[in-house]
Amino acid sequence: MKMNKSKWTLLVLIMLFMLPQAKGQQAGLGMFRPAWFEQPVLYLYGPVEYNKTSQDHTPVDSIVFQVEDGGGVNIISAPPYLVPEHLKLDYDVLWFRVIGITGGFLEVIVNSTNGQTAYIRKDQGSFLYWPEFLTTISTVEPVAGNPLRIKPLDHASEVETEFAFLHAVAARDEWLMVELLDSDLNKISTAWLKWRNSERMLLTWSLFM
Incomplete structure (x- = not known):
């Protein structure tokens, strides 16, 4: 089920206010930032097989971005569980914590309150290992x-x-x-x-x- 922009934004703000970071969350490998200007749809995948290409996998969900005329960006469609590590789109900020690498995919935490993960394609954004990010x-x-x-x-x-x-x-x-x-x-x-x-x-x- 998708949520429209206003309902999704309100839900994320409430969840981030109540619990900004999951207790005991694993450190992982680094952080991932989607390249929404080049690829306005970020696809989310379930468990992937390392010996298959990204084209051999079917997305289970997606996040749809809308780039404004002035260069800003909004999320117009997203799954209801989406609570990324950092979200402040008025500053072009959206980061996911990366906890695994499998072939051409990264396993990222898509809900920072409960640790839920999904897979994304590495070529859909920028991945920084912790030393680079910090x-x-x-x-x-x-x-x-x-x-x-x-x-x-x-x-x-x-x-x-x-x-x-x-x-x-x-x-x-x-x-x-x-x-x-x-x-x-x-x-x-x-x-x-x-x-x-x-x-x-x-x-x-x-x-x-």
Whole structure:
């Protein structure tokens, strides 16, 4: 069943307000952004077979975008369960968390409140592994108990410098080099932040400063 634009938008806003991110959600591999200007319909697939091409699979659902004359975009049709990781279309923002790769498909979380997944074709947008994604967004923030360090080592000394924001500029294995910024976005110094361990991600992030 499809939902029209107004009902779908209201439902997503309510669900995101009540529970913006699923508890214990797996870290996955990175993030995917649809290329709606080039491909206004994003097809969703059920379980796929790795030894078959995308043309050999039939979509089970879809998300239909409408590009406005001024360049903005709206979703005019979508399945009722759709609650992506990030949605702010007035800023051209729509990201899905990727948890798997199979042939020409990505497995993405299509409902961030309950972890429901679907498959999408890789050629329908841009896929960024976590280090790429985290070094292109505005700010990151460590979870409690994950201090900044002077080197990318668990036993390195902690950084005690006060700051307002952290901006990731480079990645090395499980570590991010971050710039410490003041409230005016001036650089104070740099440090290293561990962004994940074997079980979970050790930070949160913001797409906007």
